[in-house]
Amino acid sequence: MHGLINRAIQCFVVDSYGTDTWVEATRIANLGFVEFESMLVYDDDVTPQMLNAVSFVLNRDRNEVMEDIGTYLVSNPNVEALRRLLRFGGLEFVEFLHSLDDLPDRARLAVSDLNLPALELHDCASGQFSLVCQSPIEGYGHVMTTACWRCWSIPVPGMEPKPFRSHWSKPNLPRDARLNWERVPYDRTGTTD
Secondary structure, three states: OEHHHHHHHHHHHHHHHOHHHHHHHHHHOOOOOOOOOOOOEOOOOHHHHHHHHHHHHHOOOHHHHHHHHHHHHHHOHHHHHHHHHHHOOOOOHHHHHHHHHHHHHHHHHHOOOOOOOEEEEEEEEOOEEEEEEEOOOOOHHHHHHHHHHHHHHOOOOOOOOOOOOOEOOEOOOOOOOEEEEEEOOOOOOOOOO
16 A cells, blocks of 8 residues: 555544554554655555554544544645645536546556555436445545545635535535445455456
8 A cells, every 4th residue: 555545544643633642553553663654655454454553542433533534634734735636626516526536547647656446436316426436445435435525515715616505514515415435346456346
């Protein structure tokens, strides 16, 4: 797993809960170090091991932690560039959702060896969508779903979206819009069952 992803988890924990919490999580994960290097690639099992340790230290369900990471990635000033990258996907919410299919390719333009999980959006019904996340990281869909909602609910100067009625008490979202995620079987070759 790319160090940028692991470093984002580290920054989330340190910024939200403090350095002591992070150090305790790295101890429980038995990593042997406390700092991830952004441009290194780590074994794929390190990230889930770290997420499990963070969930344990925080005494929270891992899916809740993943949702909080999604919120952090698009709302914390330290990672504003990511939110801007996402928001360039469209001025309307539905246009933005359809741009998610291209997100892994857009990320690779910035960092050539960064392989984000494949994303595929499906129109299920009027205003309802399903986001398929092909990821080796369990819970990645929670990160993406929350990041999408939060990204769209935070105004970006110079990129004001067209107004919609609110859903889930968040501004600028279509009233009937729902974004659910699906986990599909994943193997290391990138194919699904």
